[in-house]
């Protein structure tokens with residue numbers, strides 16, 4: 001059991017911090033794009049309601065909902081990244097939430113952020 005598996009590996013944690021901050025930036029940018037697209041569709045929809053013989057306003061609603069779901073999922077990811085960064089600050093990032101063992105370095109680098117090791121991930 002490790003409370004801070006990479007607590008002494010500051011260089012590795014800092015490397016992860018940089019990657020997480022990059023991921024946070026690109027995720028935030030994607031949220032902004034999805035939301036502005038959803039807003040544009042809302043404007044389109046108001047126009048369509050006056051002339052909706054082909055049901056395109058319904059299609060537009062579905063697309064807009066998908067964009068909103070997408071943006072909501074991305075926002076969740078930003079929250080997770082914030083949790084990960086907070087854990088880097090306290091040195092506890094890299095520990096599996098399920099079994100408290102260290103998550104492997106390749107996994108930590110490949111998936112941003114990640115809170116479970118491969119075996120716990122598989123059993124969830």
Ligand SMILES: [Zn+2]
Pocket residue numbers: 096097098099100101116117118119120121
């Ligand atoms: Zn685990």
